[in-house]
Amino acid sequence: MTDYAAHATDKIPTPTIAIIGGGLTGLFTATLLERAFTHDNRKSVVPNIVIFEKSRSVGRLATRYRTDSATTKNWQWAFGAQFFTAKSADFQQFIKPWLATNLLQPWCANVVNLTPFHDAAPIADIQKKEQWNSTQARYISTPKMTSWGRALADELQHTSINFKTRVAPLSKEHFVERNDTNSKTELFDEDGNSLGHFDWVVCTTPNGQAVELMANSGFSEQAKISKSQMQACYTLMLGWEDGQPLPDTLSSQTHLWDVAYVHDSPLDRIFIEHQKPAHDQLLPSVTIHARNDWSQTHVDDDIKVVKAQLLQATKQALSWNDESTPSQVDCHRWRYAATISNPDNIANKALHILVDDKHQWIVSGDWCGQGNIESCYQMAAETVAVICSQTTGKKRAHGGGYYGVI
Structure with missing residues (x-):
């Protein structure tokens, strides 16, 4: 990877940084930038960071809920990422503050393999697969998966977030090259406002x-953006009334489970929401993710x-009857959900962030890594290392990290 170290200067300018996208990669990037600049041992520089987010909220750890008027209880579905892992020491250190407050909690789920019933097998076949544990924990955000993203946004001190703002594609004409170390890019919204x-x-x-966004900008790494492809995912959300009988597969005392890997079906995984940590007050709620290849094939079908x-397909997996039919049914289509590695990349190495030094543009995201939440953090750390090394002249730590980021 390119060494972006630069010579230190006596005066460190206050950088203005635009982050397009308020998902976890954007929030992690802003968080690490604030820490890196304000915690620098030699200089204290307050960055001016602006996040532009096209939707009304941040985080992309999507949660949907409905309230039952009779009981005032909620059905709740984490219809985006269900959980995340923290395999690297840096990311484990990063999440510690939220683990201490129980906003993030480990999920020690009972996991099974499930084959739906068919003509030759009148009931679903359930076989124990594993139990997730603290050795390689899976984490969730409580009380909702959106809670962490909102907490990250609330804790930012030098970052403003512009919601419902669509950034127009970048253009060569909007970049002004003053000299090798001082260049500016003007961004516009879709209505042409600066x-x-x-x-x-x-x-x-x-x-x-x-x-x-980068198609007509002259971005030097444009060809590499398409090397990682993404597939769609459909998510089905089901809920049952308070006291209503649950389907046989959910209520079986023989097989107590929280997560099911589904085989021989358009479905991929089933998650029981009301059995997660700190979710016991929910009405019965189940989230089902379809297979990515199946979803991509049907991505443009009528929803x-x-x-x-x-x-x-879910009825075949959960085996409900007239009494145990779900009363709440919803479906969501994610056009960009799972990252497919470049088929020409035999070593299956991650792409890493893409940097245009001349324009000082960076393309980042979980898809530059392994397509998971930890990749959001890793790509954010790479981005911060590049910006800080060129702004402060401080070299990156071994392995791509940045001294002072954590």
């Missing part, structure tokens, strides 16, 4: 959107048709 001038622009959107197909 969003400001920035020393650095960091794009953290899914790669399909990044391709469009009502897809919903019906997934509901039928």
Whole structure:
């Protein structure tokens, strides 16, 4: 990877940094930038960071809920990422503060393999697979998966977030080259209004959107954006009334489970929401993710048709009758959900962030890594290392980290 170290200067300018996308990669990047600049041992520089997010919220750890008027209890579904892992020491250190407050909690789920019933097998076949434990923990955010993203946003001190703002594709004409170390890019919204001038622009959107944003900009690494492909995912959300009988597969005392890996089906995994840590006050709620390859094949189908197909497949997996039919049914389509590694990359190495030194543009995102939440953190750390090394002249630590980020 390129060494972005630069000679230190006596005066460190205040950098203006735009982050396109308020998902976890964007929030992690802003968090680590604030720490890196304000915790620098030699200089204290307060960065001016702006996050542009097209939706009304941050985090992309999506949660949907409904309230039952009779009981005032909620059904709740984590219809995006269900959990995350922390395998690297840096990321384990990063999440410690939220583990201490129980906003993040380990999920020691009972996991099974499930084969839905069919003509030759009138009941679903359930076989124990494993139990997740603290050795390689899976973590969730409580009380909702969106809670962590909101906490990250609330804790930012030198970052503003502009919601419901769509950044227009970058253009060569909007970059002003003053000299080798001082350049600005003007960003615009989709209506042509200026969003400001920035020393650095960091794009953290899914790669399909990044391709469009950078297409006519002259971005030096444009060809590499498409090397990682992403597949879709449909998510089905089911709920049952308080006191209503649950389907046989959910209520069986023989097989007590929290997560099911589904075989021979359009479904991929089933998650029982109300059995998660700190979720025991929920009404019975179950989230089902369809297989990514199946979802991609049907990505442009009418979502009502897809919903019906997934509901039928789930009925075969959970075995409900007239009394135990779910009363709450919803379906969501994610166009960009799972990262497919470059088929030409025999070693299956991660792409890493893409840097255009001249323009001071960076394209980042979990899809630059392994497509998971820990990759969001790793790509954010790489981004911070690049910006800090060019701004402060401080070299990155061994392995791509940055002294002072954590």
